[in-house]
Amino acid sequence: MDLNTEVLTQYLPLYQKAAVLTVKIGYFGIVLAIVIGLFCALIQYHKIPVLRRIIAVYIEISRNTPLLIQLFFIYYALPKIGISTNAESCGVAGLAFLGGSYMAEVFRSGLEAIPPIQKESAYSLGLSPLKTMFHVILPQAVSISVPGFVANVIFLLKETSVFSAISLMDLMFTAKDLIGLHYNTIEALFLLVVFYLIILLPVSVLGSLLERRVRHAGFGS
Amino acid sequence: MPDLGLEVLFKGQNMVRLLGGLGVALKISLIAVGVSIPLGILLGILMAGKNRVVKAILRVYLEIIRIMPQLVLLFIFFFGTTRIFGWDLSGELAAIIVFILWGTAEMSDLVRGALISIPKHQYESGEALGLSGRQIYFFIVVPQAVRQLIPLSINLVTRMIKTTSLILMIGVVEVLKVAQQIIEANRMVSPNAAFGVYLAVLVLYFIACWPISMLAGYLEKKWR
Numbered sequence: 001m002d003l004n005t006e007v008l009t010q011y012l013p014l015y016q017k018a019a020v021l022t023v024k025i026g027y028f029g030i031v032l033a034i035v036i037g038l039f040c041a042l043i044q045y046h047k048i049p050v051l052r053r054i055i056a057v058y059i060e061i062s063r064n065t066p067l068l069i070q071l072f073f074i075y076y077a078l079p080k081i082g083i084s085t086n087a088e089s090c091g092v093a094g095l096a097f098l099g100g101s102y103m104a105e106v107f108r109s110g111l112e113a114i115p116p117i118q119k120e121s122a123y124s125l126g127l128s129p130l131k132t133m134f135h136v137i138l139p140q141a142v143s144i145s146v147p148g149f150v151a152n153v154i155f156l157l158k159e160t161s162v163f164s165a166i167s168l169m170d171l172m173f174t175a176k177d178l179i180g181l182h183y184n185t186i187e188a189l190f191l192l193v194v195f196y197l198i199i200l201l202p203v204s205v206l207g208s209l210l211e212r213r214v215r216h217a218g219f220g221s
Numbered sequence: 222m223p224d225l226g227l228e229v230l231f232k233g234q235n236m237v238r239l240l241g242g243l244g245v246a247l248k249i250s251l252i253a254v255g256v257s258i259p260l261g262i263l264l265g266i267l268m269a270g271k272n273r274v275v276k277a278i279l280r281v282y283l284e285i286i287r288i289m290p291q292l293v294l295l296f297i298f299f300f301g302t303t304r305i306f307g308w309d310l311s312g313e314l315a316a317i318i319v320f321i322l323w324g325t326a327e328m329s330d331l332v333r334g335a336l337i338s339i340p341k342h343q344y345e346s347g348e349a350l351g352l353s354g355r356q357i358y359f360f361i362v363v364p365q366a367v368r369q370l371i372p373l374s375i376n377l378v379t380r381m382i383k384t385t386s387l388i389l390m391i392g393v394v395e396v397l398k399v400a401q402q403i404i405e406a407n408r409m410v411s412p413n414a415a416f417g418v419y420l421a422v423l424v425l426y427f428i429a430c431w432p433i434s435m436l437a438g439y440l441e442k443k444w445r
Contacts (some may be wrong), residue, residue: 066384073420
């Protein structure tokens with residue numbers, strides 16, 4: 001197998017464009033997922049009556065169905081009842097729908113891992129509930145959540161690969177398209193792998209640096 | 222009440238065909254899980270062991286498999302290896318190979334994690350009680366590791382089932398493909414079939430995965 005450099009240089013701009021789209025949708029989807037996840041986790045932590053049940057249902061549905069099916073449902077089924085979106089916002093919505101529940105689980109387990117004695121001690125030292133949350137509970141909860149959080153970000157970035165199914169011109173779409181057009185399979189796949197590595201490796205490395213940085217919750221355990 | 226296109230599901234053999242499609246996805250994931258759990262246990266034990274060369278090689282394998290999206294792996298096997306080696310690989314076979322490779326990597330990481338999470342004092346206490354190395358392994362380490370592992374490997378099954386939805390993209394006729402065919406066939410009669418049929422697919426996947434995740438969650442709580 002020899003790589004044809006001419007083909008590679010010819011394909012490069014196409015892949016760059018596709019990679020930008022993948023990263024863009026991934027970025028907005030993940031940011032939204034974090035917001036949804038935090039919201040859900042706080043509601044479950046504070047045990048707010050009705051909302052808590054609704055969120056539990058959402059989490060079960062979102063975690064037990066594949067992203068591809070969720071995207072198909074949002075993109076092809078919802079327009080039939082009058083909710084139509086373009087492909088890009090559908091991709092963001094699908095990623096946020098899937099990621100929200102994964103993020104919620106990570107944040108919730110982080111919050112629940114803090115023993116009640118921490119809260120009680122803070123109160124007995126005269127800290128207000130808000131100060132307790134920000135100076136005592138959250139710093140510890142965040143550092144417990146970081147490994148799961150990083151794993152989720154990588155997982156969600158990987159999941160963006162299914163967007164080609166709703167005809168978004170992302171990396172997978174470009175690769176499949178080029179294989180079909182010119183039959184330069186090896187070059188097309190080579191660039192596909194390279195571009196995914198360019199996107200995913202830095203996140204993975206930064207993630208493990210971050211994990212090392214915040215590992216101060218182990219105190220006393 | 223808008224037309225939801227649900228009636229399409231009950232026409233003729235449509236529901237049976239959808240279930241058959243889900244059957245293909247389930248079959249592939251069960252074969253892959255069945256092979257990758259024993260293989261993963263073996264590799265995981267090696268990775269928690271002492272041989273540095275073996276550990277380094279396995280680490281590379283694990284990282285390569287885990288950082289690539291599963292769809293990319295499917296493409297590499299379905300389009301790439303067939304081109305390079307010139308063999309003929311059906312979509313289903315390519316899917317099974319990829320899911321075995323992926324499942325083995327994930328499983329071995331779970332096993333390694335479970336084994337190295339056993340605190341050192343467990344080994345030392347075993348030695349202090351006069352147990353031999355093998356006795357410590359089988360009576361102290363393995364039972365504790367297995368307890369941690371079972372919920373996690375059950376979760377791996379649901380992840381595997383969810384990931385098999387990707388095989389649509391390499392042309393295997395599974396539940397989504399069947400859904401598309403049904404919608405196409407009924408385009409004229411019930412234009413809103415897409416809603417009912419995709420909803421049914423969503424529900425089918427949920428029914429397949431939810432009980433398994435519930436079991437995993439229950440075991441995790443029980444054995445904590």
